[in-house]
Amino acid sequence: MDFNLSLSSIIIILFLSFFLTILPPSYCDVEDDPFEVCNRTHACGGVNITFPFWGGTRPDYCGHPGHELTCLETDQYPVMGFEGLDFRVLNINTSSPTFTIARSDLLVDPCAPKYQDTILNYDLFDYASTDQNITIFYGCPDVPDIPYRFNCSHGVSDGNIYAYYLVDEHPWSRQLYPQFNRCDNNIMVPILRSSALALLEDTRGGAPAVEKAMDEGFEVDYNNGLASVCGVCKDSGGVCGSNSTGAFVCYCRDEVQPYMCPKPITLSAGIGVLMVTICCFKRKLSSNKIICFWKKESETHKSVEAFLRNNEPLAIRRYNYSDIKKMTNFFIDKLGEGGFGGVYKGKLQDGSLVAVKVLKESKGNGEEFINEVASISRTSHVNIVTLMGFCFEGSKRTLIYEFMPNGSLEKFIYKENRSKANCHLEWETIYKIALGIARGLEYLHRGCNTRILHFDIKPHNILLDENFCPKISDFGLAKICSKEESIISMLGARGTIGYVAPELVCRNIGGVSHKSDVYSYGMMVLEMVGGRKNIDIRVDHSSELFFPHWIYKRLELDEELGLEGVMNEEDQERARKMIIVSLWCIQTDPLNRPPMSKVVNMLEGSLDSLQIPPKPFFSSPPRSPADLSTTTETSQVIL
Known part of the structure; x- marks a missing residue:
């Protein structure tokens, strides 16, 4: 290869290289890219599922543990479960951030519920300020002069059985609670404050009024820190998700970050930096030094490829970098970090767990990478770790080992x-x-x-x-x-x-x-x-x-x-x-x-x-x- 380039040629190459680096990189494997998958609209019935929720066509790594929704083909809404109760998710409001849910058993028949108070996972959720608790008493005899009731006698041949609802904290509640001691069961149900006021005003509404209040559901606050950290990620151009340990991660293009994506260099700033770089190169470096740098990188690549050719066929498999990304689920689960680089947990197509070591730039002519592949590929012993594959693609150098559950000594x-x-x-x-x-x-x-x-x-x-x-x-x-x-x-x-x-x-x-x-x-x-x-x-x-x-x-x-x-x-x-x-x-x-x-x-x-x-x-x-x-x-x- 002829390296006798003019300074103008070098500047053109620098400009093109720099211009390409400021453009957002793209994935070849769009179908498996968490950035693309989690950025899509995932609908379950009439509800769009967004972070921290997941379920249906939205995989778990797009959400957060404890926020799983179940999509039923027979229902127009997704379902979430708490302590044995199912709730229909009627709406997800990312700006609040709240979501509206309603007890499925009461929606089906308010006269035949599970006799269980409404309970949330309070580690993740809380009631919104717009909620108001009501208590519904079941299997009650007729109590005269109390309008807040509905008839639950359908299917009963020997008289009327009533259910009564009392709005908690209302003056009537303290007076009426003692009168319902003879009722068989009672449950606490949160509804919207506006629905509670409507029930108090509609004293003759009966079952239809209760059903309407149940249909409107109640709001749950999920602002437990996830919403704010997700906002930081989205503002940086990323997509919110989580790794296999349940920790929050920010999916950026071609990489995963703990909280936010690196700020991209704008075109104007890039041109400015490019001009300064050109000046510095022109003053402090000769074209020969630049050429030597490129030549060294080229020689490193040649030396590694020469080693791989001379040692073919190796007993271990060579993978493409796209395979490595799929194998590690885009490097979500990090096992450790060392001077050589990071180690990530991965899984082969046959389900075998592996540890994938991603090497930093090698010293010399790729000596560390060559040493590792050359030496360990010659071994087969119960006390030597097994190298199951490697990747050498451009600047990407990774080694795939058998997974050791107990880690290092x-x-x-x-x-x-x-x-x-x-x-x-x-x-x-x-x-x-x-x-x-x-x-x-x-x-x-x-x-x-x-x-x-x-x-x-x-x-x-x-x-x-x-x-x-x-x-x-x-x-x-x-x-x-x-x-x-x-x-x-x-x-x-x-x-x-x-x-x-x-x-x-x-x-x-x-x-x-x-x-x-x-x-x-x-x-x-x-x-x-x-x-x-x-x-x-x-x-x-x-x-x-x-x-x-x-x-x-x-x-x-x-x-x-x-x-x-x-x-x-x-x-x-x-x-x-x-x-x-x-x-x-x-x-x-x-x-x-x-x-x-x-x-x-x-x-x-x-x-x-x-x-x-x-x-x-x-x-x-x-x-x-x-x-x-x-x-x-x-x-x-x-x-």
Whole structure:
């Protein structure tokens, strides 16, 4: 491709690119786009259903939990249920915001209702100021001189049975209530205040007057915060809805936001920004630099596509980005966020749940994406997460994994997380998790056709299935090498501070090899045992600041370990075994660390066969939170 472009050509390309970005994007899959679906008019009988209501042809994600309407083909109005009572929804007024409902049983026959007071879901709704309660008494004898009654004797051959209605808070009510003690039943029914006044004035109206009041229904206020937040969303050009957890979301074009859509750049503002951009480019950048930027993006795309071509046919499926949007229901249910990007819950066509990781822009030539696909597609092990597919389309890069219901390990091992999630793992389960991770690493180092070094073993990258079986995930920093390679060359350190092996930073300690994963594993298992970060700046005593130092001293003096949740001798033995193995794993010299195959044997063997290792060399750990930042490329390490 010829990149010798003139400055005028560059300006034209910039203008066209910028002009296209300020135009609203469109979906190819309009039928499945929540923005389009929820923005359509959905009618149920004579009522248009709008947010927060849903039902009929309007899917649940267009509304809010507790606002479902049922559309019956035999009825001209939608129906909503409260506490065993059905209500016809006569009207939805978005400007109030209120909706008008009427008890279905009273509409059918006011003489044969369910003898139950009218009850709403008061967490979501409230009576409007236009409502007035009336009490209807049924199965009453004839009470002379009381006009507010109607005859319910149809079908009765031996005389008249009356029903009486009293308007609550009316002076007559206090006087007449005692006279209706002999009635069989009574119910409270809200009606419109105007209907209540009409009943008081029409003393001879009887059943027709009551039926008219029931037909007019009563108003319910749904302004519980949803109306105001929806107004903000609509003002920003979005459409109101909710995600799978019931939280409010604002559907924008091609994206989902928590409350409102980003403000679009107007054409005039866009032209102004474009002119400033052109000036800046003209003054500060040569055309060669611009071309290099475009060339780099093109080279990144080429390198990834070349990798995919060279590794075809891959054992995993390649998806289009439109498939990803359908799979995740347009990224409604977010599971988590990391430095790599976001993870969303999705569902395949066969109903299988998946976790979809949407990667941010990759560093280098798409190295993280290539690493992930190349390394994990070569694996098949119970303790390695399964990659079920991927998407590489333009700048969109996503990875599709099997869904792990219990999430990542850090949620269960740190005390502060356990208290929030109200969960605590038994020591037997912790031990089995540590053993499963060790087996997974042994497989990566020895069981594959090639050796895979992970370089980012930490609790966040260990996922747990429904049975707490651990699975190693996140191979973005992995490196593939042949089994014959014992020492590999690397340009820079990689990993997360607190778990990075010392040889990755200080090369005179030893060569980088699979023993670097062994170090990270040991540091992680110590955190599993201690229930805290290895470096904890919150402890009161400096001797407890660095947990490996503290636990080694206790082990060396054969003192009580003081670990939480140890209930019996079996728990004590498991904890001591994990500690001794971990201390072997974090030896400063890589040659002194056991390979993962030996780690598995040590964990499965008896405690009596294990020797306490030499004390690793620990320097003074950092004491400020700034020193404990998590990175994927770090030059700091705790020795």
